[in-house]
Amino acid sequence: MDVAAVFFYLFSAVTVASGFMVIAARNPVHSVLFLILAFVNSAGLFLLLGAEFLAMILVIVYVGAVAVLFLFVVMMLDVDFAELKQGFLQYLPLGVIIGAIVLVELVAGALTLVPSPLGKPAAPTPGVSNTQALGRVLYTQYLYFFEVAGLVLLVAMIGAIVLTLRHKRGVRRQSVAAQVARTKATSVEVRKVPSRTGV
Amino acid sequence: MILTGFALGPILPEFVLAVGALALILMGAFRGERWAWVVTDIAIFFLGAALLLVLRQPSGSVAIFNGAFIDDGFGRFMKVLALAGSIATLLMSGDWLRRERIDLFEYPVLIMLSTVGMLLLISANDLIALYLGLELMSLALYVVAAFHRDNVRASEAGLKYFVLGALSSGMLLYGASLLYGFAGTVSFAGIATAIHGQSSIGVIFGLVFVMAGLAFKLAAVPFHMWTPDVYEGAPTPVTAFFAAAPKMAAMAVTVRIITTAFPGIVGEWRQIIVFIAIASMALGSFAAIGQTNFKRLMAYSSIGHMGFALVGLAAGTAAGVQGVIIYMTIYLAMTLGTFAAILEMRRNGKPVEEIADLAGLSATDPPMALFLAAMMFSLAGVPPLAGLFAKFYVFAAAVDAKLYGLAVIGFMLSVVAAYYYLRIVKIMYFDAPRPAFDKGSLAERAVLAIAAAFIVLFSVFPGGIVDAADAAAKSLF
Numbered sequence: 065m066d067v068a069a070v071f072f073y074l075f076s077a078v079t080v081a082s083g084f085m086v087i088a089a090r091n092p093v094h095s096v097l098f099l100i101l102a103f104v105n106s107a108g109l110f111l112l113l114g115a116e117f118l119a120m121i122l123v124i125v126y127v128g129a130v131a132v133l134f135l136f137v138v139m140m141l142d143v144d145f146a147e148l149k150q151g152f153l154q155y156l157p158l159g160v161i162i163g164a165i166v167l168v169e170l171v172a173g174a175l176t177l178v179p180s181p182l183g184k185p186a187a188p189t190p191g192v193s194n195t196q197a198l199g200r201v202l203y204t205q206y207l208y209f210f211e212v213a214g215l216v217l218l219v220a221m222i223g224a225i226v227l228t229l230r231h232k233r234g235v236r237r238q239s240v241a242a243q244v245a246r247t248k249a250t251s252v253e254v255r256k257v258p259s260r261t262g263v
Numbered sequence: 264m265i266l267t268g269f270a271l272g273p274i275l276p277e278f279v280l281a282v283g284a285l286a287l288i289l290m291g292a293f294r295g296e297r298w299a300w301v302v303t304d305i306a307i308f309f310l311g312a313a314l315l316l317v318l319r320q321p322s323g324s325v326a327i328f329n330g331a332f333i334d335d336g337f338g339r340f341m342k343v344l345a346l347a348g349s350i351a352t353l354l355m356s357g358d359w360l361r362r363e364r365i366d367l368f369e370y371p372v373l374i375m376l377s378t379v380g381m382l383l384l385i386s387a388n389d390l391i392a393l394y395l396g397l398e399l400m401s402l403a404l405y406v407v408a409a410f411h412r413d414n415v416r417a418s419e420a421g422l423k424y425f426v427l428g429a430l431s432s433g434m435l436l437y438g439a440s441l442l443y444g445f446a447g448t449v450s451f452a453g454i455a456t457a458i459h460g461q462s463s464i465g466v467i468f469g470l471v472f473v474m475a476g477l478a479f480k481l482a483a484v485p486f487h488m489w490t491p492d493v494y495e496g497a498p499t500p501v502t503a504f505f506a507a508a509p510k511m512a513a514m515a516v517t518v519r520i521i522t523t524a525f526p527g528i529v530g531e532w533r534q535i536i537v538f539i540a541i542a543s544m545a546l547g548s549f550a551a552i553g554q555t556n557f558k559r560l561m562a563y564s565s566i567g568h569m570g571f572a573l574v575g576l577a578a579g580t581a582a583g584v585q586g587v588i589i590y591m592t593i594y595l596a597m598t599l600g601t602f603a604a605i606l607e608m609r610r611n612g613k614p615v616e617e618i619a620d621l622a623g624l625s626a627t628d629p630p631m632a633l634f635l636a637a638m639m640f641s642l643a644g645v646p647p648l649a650g651l652f653a654k655f656y657v658f659a660a661a662v663d664a665k666l667y668g669l670a671v672i673g674f675m676l677s678v679v680a681a682y683y684y685l686r687i688v689k690i691m692y693f694d695a696p697r698p699a700f701d702k703g704s705l706a707e708r709a710v711l712a713i714a715a716a717f718i719v720l721f722s723v724f725p726g727g728i729v730d731a732a733d734a735a736a737k738s739l740f
Contacts, residue, residue, distance in 0.1 A: 208328035212383060212395040215281060216402060219376050222288070223406035226369045227421075 068112055075108040092138045100131045117194040273325045273334035276316040276342070277382045283309035284375040291368030299368040303357050306371035307350055310378060314346040317382075324738055326388055330450050333388040336738035340588055340731060341385045341515035344595050348508030349378040351599045351710050356500030358704035359606050359614075363498065365411050374504065377403035381512035388523075390439040390449040393516060397435070397480065400509060401428050407504070408497045420496030427479070427489045435476025441469030442524075451524035460527040467531055473520065474535050480513035483573065484542035487566045494562035499614060502558055503602030506565050507595055514569070514591055518576055518584055522739045529579050536577040537669055543570025544672070548679040557605050557618050560683065561598070564642060567680055568594050574673050575657035578664035584736035585729075586656035592728060593653040593721065597641050600714025604635045607703035607711070615700075618687060623696025631700075631708075634715040636688045641718040643684035644677050649721035656729075 082101040089095045103126045110119035189197065202210055257263055271278060283306070291302050317339055324335030353374055360366040380399030387393040405428060409421020443449050445465040446457035458466055479486040494502045525532050547567020554560040572594065575586030608615050625632040641650035654677060661670040721728065 205329060208331050209391050209395060212392075212399060215376065215379065216395060216399045218285075219373070219399060219402045219406070222369055222373060222376075223402065226367065226373070226406060227409055227412055 071108065072112055075105045075112070078102075079105040079109065093135070096131060096135045096138055099134065100127050103127045103131065115194060117198060120195075273320065273327050274332055274386075276313040276320075277379055277386075279316060280309055280313045280375060280379045280382070283312075284372050284379065287368070287372050287375070291372065294368075296367060299366045299370070300357060300361070302368040303353060303366075303371040306375050307353050309375065310346055310350045310353065313378075313382070314343060314350070317342045317346065328392075330452070331389050331392040332383070332386050334386060336735045337519070337584070337588075338386045338515070340735035341511055341591070342382050344591060345378060345381045345385065345508045345511040345515075348511060348595055348599065349374055349381075349504070351603075352500055352504040352507060354706040355503065355603055355606055355704075355710055358706065359500050360498070362609075362612065363411065363614075365498065367410075370407065370410060373403045373407050377407070378508065381508060384512045385515040385519075387516055387519070388451055389453075390443065390451075393520070394432075394436060394439060396512075397476075397516070398432065400512060401432070401480070404428075404505065404509060407501045408493055410501060411498045414496075414498075416496035417498060420493045423489055423496075424493045431476045431479035431486065434472050434479075438469045438472025438474075438476060441465055441472065445469065451520060454524040455526055458525065458527050462528040462531050466528070470525060470528075470532060471535065474517075474532070474539075477513060477517045477520070478539055481510060481517065481569045481573075482562075482566050483539045483569045484546045484566060485539075487543070487546065490566055491559050491562040494565075495556055495559045495616075499558065499602070499606055499616075502561070503599065503606070506561060506598045506602065510565070510569065511591055511595065514572060514587065518587055519739065521576060521579070522584065533577055533579060536573055537666070540570045540573035540577055540669065541672055543567060543573065544676040544680075545570075548676045551680070551683050554683070555617055555619065557608070557616050557621075560618065561601060561605070564680075564684075565598065567676075568642075571654060571657060571673060571677070574666075574669060575660050577666060577669060578657075578660040580660060580664055581733075581736045581740045582663060583657070583660035584739060585732045586653075586658075586660045588732040588735055589656045589729060590653040592732070593641070593649045593718065596714045596717045597638055597650060600634065600638045600711050600718070601642070603707045603711035603714065604631060604638065606707045607631060607700060609701045609703070610698060612701065618690060620697060621687065621691050622694035624691040624700075626696040627699035631703075631711070632691045634711045636691060637715045637718060638711075639684040639687050643681035645681070647719075647722050649718035652721060652725060 079102050082098040082105065085098040086095050086102065089098060103122060107119040107122040107127075110116070110122060192200075255263065287302050287305060287309075290305075291298065294301075320334060320339055322336065324333060326333040353371055356370070357366065360370060377400050380396050380401070380403065382396075384393065384396030384400055387396050405421055405425040408424045409418050411417035439449075442454055445463055446454040448454060448457060475486060479489075482490040494505065497505065521532055521536070543566050547563050547565075547570055551560050551563035551567070554563060568590075572587050572590040575583040575590060577583070578586070605616065606614075608620060610620070621635075624635070637648065641648035644650045644654050654673075658670045658673060661673070
């Protein structure tokens with residue numbers, strides 16, 4: 065048994081187990097932590113397939129951003145998860161049916177898989193990694209899409225700020241200039257305290 | 264220069280506008296809120312510069328970025344319309360926003376970025392460019408819809424628009440993925456070659472979903488549900504913007520994808536367009552009758568007018584596309600003029616929006632009543648005004664394409680729609696006067712007067728625009 069196979073079974077087993085724990089855990093924070101574990105192990109599976117760019121993106125985007133966002137939502141919103149889970153079992157039959165349909169479709173799809181009409185994928189160029197190859201087309205052939213996508217994200221950012229940022233009055237903000245300009249004379253008062261009387 | 268090797272010329276207007284928007288964000292961020300009016304003025308300047316650059320583009324059609332972006336006569340004509348709509352809205356909105364105390368510098372910047380999205384959408388020549396342009400345009404629109412964030416109705420309008428817009432983007436993307444899967448390419452020309460007159464079920468599914476996504480942006484029935492609420496809830500200058508500029512871009516891209524990607528399967532897409540056109544005309548005509556709010560009435564009116572414009576597209580010929588272009592030009596003038604009048608409706612510093620508030624306007628403000636009456640007559644299609652010519656060109660194209668039923672139904676529905684436009688004229692001229700409105704800003708009155716002059720003069724000198732629209736339509740075929 066070679067090393068790759070060992071790691072494949074390790075990563076897959078942990079992914080499946082933590083995926084199960086995401087829906088089985090009682091504590092929602094535990095669920096999110098198991099989700100992160102599942103993501104990291106899936107990234108490991110991508111690495112074994114030679115898709116190192118996808119692996120890193122999975123870690124950065126899903127673990128770094130999405131899972132942390134989930135964690136924020138879970139921790140900051142006061143959602144009563146115990147109440148949500150009440151009557152969970154009554155959805156079980158429907159869930160099993162939907163799961164079975166998806167499983168049948170997946171198996172049927174896998175059995176009738178036909179070769180892509182778009183032809184064979186190009187053979188990898190020696191000496192060029194996935195990341196390099198993506199970078200080469202992203203900034204040349206797809207430059208236009210890349211730049212416009214950047215503008216779209218900029219609009220999303222401006223929109224979030226416009227709609228939520230409020231300049232409240234009376235908020236005590238840090239003023240670096242005022243802090244630096246403080247001297248001993250303005251901030252320290254020296255008093256002679258007579259003994260046994262206090263200030 | 265790093266940019267050597269790229270032909271930047273065809274995309275120069277969009278480039279200037281995008282760079283200008285970035286510079287204005289920095290300026291606004293450093294200079295704070297009190298500079299909002301300066302940012303608005305500079306934004307108008309940049310939009311005007313982009314308009315000049317579009318007009319100065321060399322004739323002929325050039326595709327750049329591996330065919331993702333195309334600059335042709337049709338695109339240039341629609342870009343001029345979209346830019347004119349944006350400039351007119353920005354001119355009118357400064358005063359209104361200042362009185363409502365929501366004159367933030369982000370507003371002109373978002374309008375600019377949305378306009379960049381429109382220009383990119385008009386020039387989109389493949390599915391990815393279409394989606395990116397559409398999202399850039401819409402995302403900025405969602406934000407400006409909710410711009411009056413302390414107003415519950417504006418927030419509701421923004422949220423409703425955002426949720427339904429996201430749904431429509433999903434449908435569009437699903438359709439685009441099906442088209443890509445069955446054609447093996449995202450480029451419009453490539454899809455046309457791959458289909459070559461034989462429609463497979465997958466292509467038709469893709470076509471239907473893409474049309475559904477685009478019909479949402481056009482606010483055509485049955486994807487119009489959001490329109491009345493969003494138009495009523497959004498701040499009035501924003502509503503004016505929604506009714507004017509984005510419609511130009513959405514109509515342009517609908518025409519472009521139909522004529523360049525699906526010329527081989529006319530029978531398939533014509534059913535969809537004919538249905539959407541009839542349903543929009545019918546809903547726009549009947550549902551507007553019971554409205555009391557002017558903005559809501561204009562929402563139904565715009566739904567109906569999109570239906571009329573689509574009649575020209577249903578013909579699928581160069582004459583039909585010419586009709587669509589002329590219709591959109593005249594619609595733009597009528598819409599901007601009417602919204603300029605709505606923006607002027609203000610009593611004791613508070614904006615009023617009910618149609619009943621116009622009662623007796625002919626006594627209190629005769630010029631405004633005259634201009635608004637001209638708008639209403641033109642929207643109804645009463646003879647000497649431009650609105651009649653708009654309808655004439657699309658119906659003539661439909662008759663030429665042997666779509667007699669569609670033309671007859673459209674004609675009858677335009678008679679129904681005339682009722683509620685003429686009712687407004689009756690209220691202005693024959694009802695007992697209400698107190699006069701506050702004095703409006705110069706820009707609002709100027710836009711109203713220019714729009715009125717346009718629709719009156721169009722019937723006298725239609726030549727220039729009709730010929731330009733003809734040349735623009737021919738560039739697609």
